[in-house]
Amino acid sequence: MKFYSISKRRFLITGLLMVVILTAASLWYLSNRNDYPTVSLPGGKAQVFQLVTGEFSSELPGGKKIEAYRWDPGTIVVESGKEVELRILGVNGHEHPFHIEGTNVTGVVKKGEETVVHYTFADPGTYKLVCDLHETMEQNGPMIAYIVVQ
Template sequence: MTHWLLAMLACGSIALPALAQDRSAPSPRERTIYVAAVESKGGVHVDHEPFPTHPVPEGGGYLLKKPDDKGRWEVSTYRWDPGTIVVNQGDQVTLEIVGINGNEHPFTIEGYWLTGTVRRGQITRLTFLADKAGIFKIICRTHSPSMQADLVVLENK
């Protein structure tokens, strides 16, 4: 914990009621999780780092661009951000997903068998009851294998 946060807690200017709650029996609640479809990219000139000799896995999730006419090469990967989403069983969950990179991302949430499509510049909202505990993949069917996130539904005992 940072010093400024400790100082604010000590002087009572902020409180953290969640820390004092009994977490053994969480009450179901509505949660909105904000997600972005993004492409992380890095590039360099061949004079600084040679172009990789090994190909990236197929499936559209990774892109490796050969050096351009100026000698710069690039690597990128499509991702859901965040890559792990944690909720409690019984929660009413809304995923609010914005498309930042890539024209569209058709996706499936395994186990819940929900589907949708995220498009660049648009918000896709998906609301569901997290009634099954477990870890479920949120898979983009266009950008395999990298564009997967884990939906973690904690068992409500």
Template sequence: MRFVVIRKKWIVIAAVLFAVIGSGSWFYLNQDAAEVINHHADEKAEIHMVTGEFTSQTDDGRKIEAYRFDPGSITIQKGEAVTLTIHGVNGAEHPFRIEGTDIKGVVKKGEKAVIPLKFDEEGTYRLICDTHSRHGQGAPMIAYIVVD
């Protein structure tokens, strides 16, 4: 009985080692995967975001909806030059602004808005859709840009 328990233990250890070595080798040998992991200092970072919509119906038959930016929060480093691309998926158009900056624009369905970003001050900046930010329109459409 003791021999079976020890043998099972070694089989589990061998399986774990095989998985770790196999996945490590795959990342090392697969250049596409390595490219995703590596960040080159001479390249401008790109962040992609989409406009999304949730719709539902209440028990009394009333339609409710909420729009959002997805992801709803991004983090960039202070002083880092980043390109934020917002892809218009749901909603005809979303006029937006980034609070605390002069950045404004519009994302239209089927199109994309490309926004160069670089923040010199740490903090949290709100990306706000002006169409879906007023009281009475459901949940506000806001994403947060966190600058560290």
């Protein structure tokens, strides 16, 4: 029976080589795992975005309760001239009537329901998705999402 012996130097070189390979593979994997096509879609298909209504609440030291509502995500980027489909799920708050500034889009998002909006933004710019009930801090807002059209 033969025994194979490995010198200390060969063992260290092999170990170092394995660490370098694993590090390179990990970096490659992590750098490529968040590549999602969100703007350029083939052949006129709608750009689909999922949004939800959210609420933050807290209590101040004096016992006063404060709340703030928001859309999540707070900013989306879309391509001009292509149809956009916003699928908005009502999670917090009874209902949120809304409009998109600079367009004729209006609607209502109700708790537990999904509201679907279709629109094609012709002009680049930033459009605000605004909840009509929570436009200011006094109304537990501002509940605004930004639609960036490129």
